[in-house]
Amino acid sequence: MSTFRKKLEIRRSQFKSTSTKERTIQRRYNQQIQISKAKREDLLNKKRNLLPKNDLNIYQPEEIKKYIKNLPQLAKQLQSENKKEKTEASEIIRNLLSIPKDPPIDQVLQCKILPILVDFLQDPKEPDLQFNAAWIISNIASGLSEHTKLVVESNSIPIFVELLGSKNEDIQLQVQPLMSVLKNMLVYSNREIIVEATTALGYLAEGSEKNIQLIIEHNIVPLLVALLKYNDNIIKFPSLRCLGNLITGNEEQIISVLDNGLIQYIIDFLQSQKLAIRKEACWILSNICACTSIQIQDVIDEGALPHLIYILENDINQVRKEACYVISNMINYAKHSQCRYIASRGIIPILTRLLSNEDQEIIYTCIESLDIFFKVEDADSELQNKELNEYRNQFEEEDGIKKIEKLMESKVSNISKRAIYFYCIHIEALSDEEDDEEIEDLFYEEI
Template structure:
């Protein structure tokens, strides 16, 4: 067990100077004064935990670590695939009985190849009805029956005089493609995609729309089929529907397909594809229909999640002012999508972050931080955590907007996910800010709020808070006793002592360093056995040694 503050052992702390050494500053100046002229050099960041990272890298690391799980949950709620169901009453007994009789599917297959167009249409329609059931549609049964090539053949140009047949076949294939990846693959391997692309030129609107829907399901399966559809030329004919006057339901499907084209980032869509999609998105982001607007903003959020080059393309498209305005939209779904999009933008460079700030994004934050939906609170704090990971002027902008007291309150009392983001937001100030900014947080009661999270079960939260406290103590200079007293008064010292036995190596080492450096009384240094000095073995246990170091 590591020695606690009152263990009465004389110990010498030898640590990695690149990681923990305090940058030499003029300690004789007043820490809490707001008129002092000495500022920590920007290279101070290199001496903290994230040494070797500039502000942009720090911000991107925040995205990589804390953003991935949340994003996967959000993607699960935004459908990649959609099937077109009908009410059960539409599926008659004659249709469902084919599943009870093995010869039924064979009869459908045979009739779907009939030279009689009426017989053929009825058979394809019967297959479509089976696939349109909202209760476990027999997709695999129909695939195994061998009907896929027959349905695909119905899409061909030789049937252009039979648009109803093309429509029914496209509908059936749409629902098959809405299934598992294997089922979608079966549709693609049957040769359906080139024919769906041809149907985008059909003079019949319902046929065009059904082809768009089917392609959306295929693209939604992942980047492989997305890129396949792009190579075959889906982009240009798809975007033509935005220029034409199409029914709103059709336009909603077009917007949804665009979302799927933008969705994946492993790999992301090509620069050429993005450059084609952005002009359309810059138009649709102003559309009054809620469904179109939500999908459009999510599409932009996916593009801004693909790195700084893609972020810059979105900025250059001129949509950022509109995205910021949508933070105040009456619909939560729109707010959430817009907040994610601008949140992704501020994970970029300081210059890209400044574009969002120049649109007065911070003025929308008080309402979002107080929003009745916890997910909005969390996303708003995440947004601010990436601002506080920027340059000093951006940190000061958050302070000037009056947001620090609210972040501190949310750190102390809110749902856990929001508290975690608040921990990052506060800790980032101790890295990106300087003594004045940190002093302001201290004056607003940040120390008790930070210490309240030291008993968190989340290792990352504890580590972020410890890092922040350590940074504050390093910057305090002659006022360090003010900080240590606050830590002790609010019970933080007890928590830090307990963390010396934490199973995480970085946490227990940092806890011990803080205690040894800032909380070792003179009597501690004089007491105990002056020759016994503590060392860590690889498991973190205290062992007698001739010196103190981390192995």
């Protein structure tokens, strides 16, 4: 079982019976998004465009009736040992579901062929059957919500997601319409369908700028952001995780995602009662802050710093560690003026106190951040031609020197090396620039 399918099973296990209140909310929501009969017909007509137009009308009305009547026989053919018979049957069903109006989705489903098609979908040794199965299942999923639900329950969505990475270009091309299916799933009132879609999209966005671009181009991001308004954490969390994965794309993609008003939602989630949501929000902010000073300013302007400071001072280490990374990325990619503003919020005493924390990642990140703050102050000293010691004074007031000296003796190699480097550069205050450069070169060689 793939990693994605394991994740999906875990997600499904979280579902509980819906309360009366939840059912009422769902009914109201369903009424609001109810589409007109005309639009439903349009939805049914959104079929694959891979065949030439004349092939979409490959069957005359009488032939269509004949093939629909023979669907039970075609279903038996799909289970034949003869590859040619299976392929012919799958092609006929594929063409039936590609007719522009009223494709016989219900009649096909009544033949209970969906499990057979899912098996074909997983067989790369039979690309023709795999291709036809992808086409048929895509068309079924493009139908009404009950059709989509059956496709979801068949466990075919994760297979489609994996097929986007197929080496077979025809298969890749055929499963791309899945994006439209997933997009439609996000507006259903059915909780399980929404979670299936957000989980699939989140997996799709992991580590692939190509897939991230597909999601953006299909205008799915606004729907994911809208799901963050839900009070239901089972819907909210996979949506948040998916958006977090989208933020790992390139700069242009990150900006495109942020243009949907994501930052304010993320900052609100820093106050969530749910540990996992606070942690995820910090992780997303750290990636946003690793973009440009423009995004960092947006994060500052939306009021993130007070919430991050609260987490650093009061939360558990799991979340605190992620908040440390937010601050670290902020000052690594910020302008000096932004660093000075962050320092003015009282962050240096907090980072100094955290040097006594037991978490090695927190300690390392705090030393790294303090190093940057001190270098910013040194640069300001040179610019103003006078000695500035505000940051160092705040550091010393929290016994920072003693803490660094203790960390220099740490048994954890990268901590002791980072502490020694910090001590030599900032505490001994060596005036010889060549010595400073020598220490820095030595540190980075050893790291």
